[in-house]
Amino acid sequence: QGQEKLSCNPRKENGSQVVLCELGNPMKAGARVTVDMELSVSGLEDVGDTITFQLQLWSKNSPSPANASVTVPVEAQAEMELRGTSLPATTVLPASWHRAEGSRRPEDHGIKVEHVYQLHNKGPSTVSGVTLRLTVPSQLGGRILLYLLELDTEGGVSCTDPPGLNAEQV
Numbered sequence: 001q002g003q004e005k006l007s008c009n010p011r012k013e014n015g016s017q018v019v020l021c022e023l024g025n026p027m028k029a030g031a032r033v034t035v036d037m038e039l040s041v042s043g044l045e046d047v048g049d050t051i052t053f054q055l056q057l058w059s060k061n062s063p064s065p066a067n068a069s070v071t072v073p074v075e076a077q078a079e080m081e082l083r084g085t086s087l088p089a090t091t092v093l094p095a096s097w098h099r100a101e102g103s104r105r106p107e108d109h110g111i112k113v114e115h116v117y118q119l120h121n122k123g124p125s126t127v128s129g130v131t132l133r134l135t136v137p138s139q140l141g142g143r144i145l146l147y148l149l150e151l152d153t154e155g156g157v158s159c160t161d162p163p164g165l166n167a168e169q170v
Helices: none
Strands: 007-013 016-022 050-057 066-073 078-087 114-124
Touching: none
Parallel strands: none
Antiparallel strands: 007 016, 050 066, 078 114
């Protein structure tokens, strides 16, 4: 008929986490009780696709408890954030630029611009197998706009060199 909040107490029992909820006492014969529970469980990174809860219903009038299992799908959630910056923030290119043919010095091929990208996991879950694809416009009108010189990473990240990376071995 009405809704009541349950009083539940967590405790450890036989190496397992147990939550004991008192539904009320005494209950009339044939009483029906519906219980909605919201559980928050951490540390599920390696449990697979599901987690199973064992439920027991005890009554002082019954010699043995009623048992049930509930299997709940596990879905990992993580919010990713991509930050980027260019050094220098603004670059003005000359109207006509003639690079020094055959030179191995980067400054003879244009103005150095460094792009730095940071990918952050804002949680709550851990992530693995993340793929980030960056597309950099290297040509404009058939002429070189950006000459991709090198690619560096930090923090256990592996990258695949883009085609044409330092093609002239500058």
